[in-house]
Amino acid sequence: MLKKFLSLIALILLISFFSIASAAQSVTDKAGALKDTEIELLNQKIHDIEREHKIKIGVAFVKSTGGRDMVQASEDILYQNFANGKNGGIVLLVDMNNRKYEMATDTRMVEQITDMDGIPFLKDKFTSDLSAGDYYGAANNFANGVDELMTYYETNGVAYGQRKPGEIDPMAAGLAVIIAIFLGVMIRSILIGLMSNVHHATAASDYLKKNSVKIFDNHDTFLFMTVKRRPKSSGRSSSGGGHRGGGGGGSF
Amino acid sequence: MADSSVSYKCPNCGAPLSFLPGKKTVTCEYCGTEFEISAIEELFRAKQEIAVQAAEAQESKWAIEDAGSEWSSDEAKALHAFTCSSCGAELVCDENTMATECVYCGNPTMIPKRFDGMLKPDYVIPFKKTKQDAVNALKEFYKGHMLLPSNFTANNRVEAIQPMYVPFWLFDSKITAQAEFRAEKHHIINTPKEVITEISVYNCRRKGKMSFERIPVDGSKKMDDAYMESIEPFDYSDLVEFSAAYFTGYLADKYDVTAEASSARADRRVENSAIEVLQNSVENFDAVQLESAAVKKEVGKVSYAMVPVWILTTRYNDRPYTFMMNGQTGKVVGSLPYDKTKAFLYPALCSLVLMPILYFIISALIY
Numbered sequence: 112m113l114k115k116f117l118s119l120i121a122l123i124l125l126i127s128f129f130s131i132a133s134a135a136q137s138v139t140d141k142a143g144a145l146k147d148t149e150i151e152l153l154n155q156k157i158h159d160i161e162r163e164h165k166i167k168i169g170v171a172f173v174k175s176t177g178g179r180d181m182v183q184a185s186e187d188i189l190y191q192n193f194a195n196g197k198n199g200g201i202v203l204l205v206d207m208n209n210r211k212y213e214m215a216t217d218t219r220m221v222e223q224i225t226d227m228d229g230i231p232f233l234k235d236k237f238t239s240d241l242s243a244g245d246y247y248g249a250a251n252n253f254a255n256g257v258d259e260l261m262t263y264y265e266t267n268g269v270a271y272g273q274r275k276p277g278e279i280d281p282m283a284a285g286l287a288v289i290i291a292i293f294l295g296v297m298i299r300s301i302l303i304g305l306m307s308n309v310h311h312a313t314a315a316s317d318y319l320k321k322n323s324v325k326i327f328d329n330h331d332t333f334l335f336m337t338v339k340r341r342p343k344s345s346g347r348s349s350s351g352g353g354h355r356g357g358g359g360g361g362s363f
Numbered sequence: 364m365a366d367s368s369v370s371y372k373c374p375n376c377g378a379p380l381s382f383l384p385g386k387k388t389v390t391c392e393y394c395g396t397e398f399e400i401s402a403i404e405e406l407f408r409a410k411q412e413i414a415v416q417a418a419e420a421q422e423s424k425w426a427i428e429d430a431g432s433e434w435s436s437d438e439a440k441a442l443h444a445f446t447c448s449s450c451g452a453e454l455v456c457d458e459n460t461m462a463t464e465c466v467y468c469g470n471p472t473m474i475p476k477r478f479d480g481m482l483k484p485d486y487v488i489p490f491k492k493t494k495q496d497a498v499n500a501l502k503e504f505y506k507g508h509m510l511l512p513s514n515f516t517a518n519n520r521v522e523a524i525q526p527m528y529v530p531f532w533l534f535d536s537k538i539t540a541q542a543e544f545r546a547e548k549h550h551i552i553n554t555p556k557e558v559i560t561e562i563s564v565y566n567c568r569r570k571g572k573m574s575f576e577r578i579p580v581d582g583s584k585k586m587d588d589a590y591m592e593s594i595e596p597f598d599y600s601d602l603v604e605f606s607a608a609y610f611t612g613y614l615a616d617k618y619d620v621t622a623e624a625s626s627a628r629a630d631r632r633v634e635n636s637a638i639e640v641l642q643n644s645v646e647n648f649d650a651v652q653l654e655s656a657a658v659k660k661e662v663g664k665v666s667y668a669m670v671p672v673w674i675l676t677t678r679y680n681d682r683p684y685t686f687m688m689n690g691q692t693g694k695v696v697g698s699l700p701y702d703k704t705k706a707f708l709y710p711a712l713c714s715l716v717l718m719p720i721l722y723f724i725i726s727a728l729i730y
Binding site: 279280283287290292313317324334340342 | 509537541555558561563565567568569571572573576577578587589593629631632633636639640641699700701711714715717718719722726729
């Protein structure tokens with residue numbers, strides 16, 4: 112009986128979750144986090160940003176994803192409803208029960224809002240608002256952040272945090288100089304070392320009678336085993352379509 | 364007065380005799396007569412006995428004069444005078460010189476008194492390389508050293524070339540060695556989420572016997588140990604029974620480091636090689652590390668041999684540079700000077716070339 116009840120709840124949650132997609136509104140709130148006026152204001156604002164940058168933006172507040180993985184869930188929303196922007200699409204999904212959020216970008220958007228610099232920039236914009244319970248502020252700042260990042264890309268020709276073509280990366284240049292100097296010092300030591308072939312002999316292998324070697328005690332005893340585990344670099348999992356977008360998330 | 368030294372002169376024409384590299388006889392370079400080594404030994408035995416007595420007489424005189432001289436007792440002990448039997452000049456050499464040549468007439472000379480109170484060498488490896496071989500080998504040695512100052516080779520003149528028989532102790536040993544190693548086998552399992560490495564640790568015990576034959580250790584304080592170890596190895600197939608006749612025309616020193624004092628160097632080398640042999644028998648492991656080892660010498664035999672070495676000295680910027688060549692194999696060893704400007708410029712040039720390459724590699728790895 113309980114099993115049937117839980118299955119029904121899960122089905123309802125799933126249906127309500129996918130109803131977000133069918134709504135195709137920029138902002139959907141299935142968790143009661145926003146007032147109607149706030150949703151209206153946000154939709155208007157996002158609509159303006161979408162039009163200005165020719166992109167699609169989605170913001171979804173849900174009570175729960177019904178046990179689904181946040182990455183998977185956010186990508187499903189993105190690719191079903193917000194992936195048809197000329198310059199790409201981005202989705203912010205907030206799970207209120209589990210206090211988790213996830214952003215997903217499509218293949219075009221990930222070039223303009225990168226996982227390395229763009230996503231952390233957006234996180235800084237709204238996570239404090241989420242933690243403080245200001246969900247309207249969070250969604251508003253998320254939209255502002257996307258606007259800023261897109262403006263940066265359109266102005267500079269490269270994504271926020273990326274180098275402009277021909278610009279020298281100071282970190283890589285510094286590292287290259289340090290390694291080159293180190294190799295230079297090594298080469299110098301080797302060249303100076305080659306000026307002498309006078310060395311003390313440490314072994315007498317030249318004088319070993321090869322047929323005289325008899326090894327008569329040869330025991331290998333197993334002592335113990337240790338196991339080392341190294342996680343593989345976690346590439347972002349994508350939905351079944353084989354998307355290569357980006358994104359990132361966290362808790363609040 | 365009897366001579367205190369003996370010149371090996373040709374019984375046929377009276378010219379100095381020399382042992383020529385690569386020959387098994389003593390040859391007179393002037394009249395071409397060849398003598399068997401045993402015949403020469405027999406011929407000059409009586410002369411050597413007389414020379415010994417004469418040297419003893421001279422030494423006692425030296426001691427009396429020494430009482431009032433300005434030499435310190437240590438200096439006087441180290442310096443010895445003798446007369447050249449060819450031209451009569453008074454020559455001075457150090458206490459270990461067994462054979463030399465007169466600086467005035469170039470006559471090859473033995474000092475038989477120096478053979479007293481010491482062991483007679485068991486073997487000698489005769490010189491195979493000539494003076495010209497040594498000069499050519501040194502020129503060849505200069506090649507391929509990028510930092511060699513340009514004017515070192517341009518103005519280079521070998522100041523002195525001396526062929527010398529250096530005393531060596533040859534150590535034979537049979538040993539029992541045992542060692543414990545910590546060895547690891549690595550098994551890597553790739554799963555979709557992680558890389559799992561299973562490391563199985565083993566204790567490996569090895570015990571064995573082995574023999575080393577004729578490990579050479581020089582018995583001369585004058586010769587740098589590192590140089591003497593660097594001119595190795597020697598081809599013992601040329602080793603022959605010792606005869607003083609091989610010394611004619613060459614310098615020769617007697618040992619001043621005993622076999623006992625030299626043995627530690629041979630023991631250390633035997634120990635390292637024995638452990639290496641045992642470690643090589645620890646097979647099919649991914650990592651092997653020595654834990655403990657013990658090497659016990661069961662039989663240790665020592666022989667005494669004279670080994671041929673060419674000593675070449677040159678000078679650069681008022682500093683002497685000494686090179687040594689194995690008189691048997693022709694292997695040259697030595698330390699060359701380096702040009703400080705080149706030592707800065709070449710690596711700096713490499714660094715400059717590497718810098719943009721490294722920059723692109725690092726940039727590609729970061730982004």
